[in-house]
Amino acid sequence: DIQMTQSPTSLSASIGDRVTITCRASQTISSYLNWYQQKPGKAPKLLIYAASTLQSGVPSRFSGSGSGTHFTLTISSLQPEDFATYYCQQSYTALTFGQGTRLEIK
Amino acid sequence: EVQLVESGGGLIQPGGSLRLACAASGFAVSTHYMTWVRQAPGKGLEWVSLIHSGGSTDYTDSVKGRFTISRDKTNNTLYLQMNSLRVEDTAVYYCARDLRVFGVVNWGQGTLVTVSS
Numbered sequence: 122d123i124q125m126t127q128s129p130t131s132l133s134a135s136i137g138d139r140v141t142i143t144c145r146a147s148q149t150i151s152s153y154l155n156w157y158q159q160k161p162g163k164a165p166k167l168l169i170y171a172a173s174t175l176q177s178g179v180p181s182r183f184s185g186s187g188s189g190t191h192f193t194l195t196i197s198s199l200q201p202e203d204f205a206t207y208y209c210q211q212s213y214t215a216l217t218f219g220q221g222t223r224l225e226i227k
Numbered sequence: 228e229v230q231l232v233e234s235g236g237g238l239i240q241p242g243g244s245l246r247l248a249c250a251a252s253g254f255a256v257s258t259h260y261m262t263w264v265r266q267a268p269g270k271g272l273e274w275v276s277l278i279h280s281g282g283s284t285d286y287t288d289s290v291k292g293r294f295t296i297s298r299d300k301t302n303n304t305l306y307l308q309m310n311s312l313r314v315e316d317t318a319v320y321y322c323a324r325d326l327r328v329f330g331v332v333n334w335g336q337g338t339l340v341t342v343s344s
Contacts, residue, residue, distance in 0.1 A: 122288070155330040157272075164321055164337060165272065170330035208272055212327050215285040216262060216274040 127219035133227040138199045142222045144192045144209035153213035156194045160205045229253035229333045236338030249305040249322030257300040260325040265318035312342045
């Protein structure tokens with residue numbers, strides 16, 4: 122089974138900051154990597170698919186990069202609505218989620 | 228408009244069974260990959276099961292032999308039959324449409340399963 126490891130598990134940042142979250146796969150997954158945002162009590166929302174393609178309607182301050190086993194999600198300038206938990210997910214074989222990164226206001 | 232509505236959650240004793248249903252509208256369940264994802268209270272997302280468009284199935288190791296994913300073309304509904312339930316199966320269960328490389332775009336609102344004596 123493919124394991125996904127996110128870092129950090131939690132992050133404190135301020136409005137306007139640039140933040141980066143990392144996700145590593147236990148084996149190569151090409152670009153079969155997606156990123157989600159989840160707010161309390163809500164279903165996850167797809168932000169980026171295929172490692173770097175922005176889902177329709179998602180602000181351009183979100184970006185993704187990587188391939189193989191190393192991937193990143195970057196938020197270029199944090200907005201108040203961005204404080205949430207973020208998950209990576211591989212779709213190379215079945216599905217696996219990373220453990221999540223909780224982004225909090227500093 | 229694509230919509231997914233789960234039902235069937237509730238309180239069940241350890242060792243019991245529940246069947247979750249996910250009624251879909253706006254697309255055909257039988258022609259898409261469909262998945263169940265769960266989230267234990269205060270924890271992260273955990274993939275549970277996947278049914279391929281062709282009908283083959285996958286399960287996470289912890290539910291193999293206990294859970295069965297299926298679909299009904301007539302009712303356009305996805306199911307998750309859960310047997311031999313354990314306390315650690317307590318979670319909100321989401322059904323979702325998996326577009327594979329294009330991500331899991333559509334999610335239901337979730338249904339809470341509580342396994343407790």
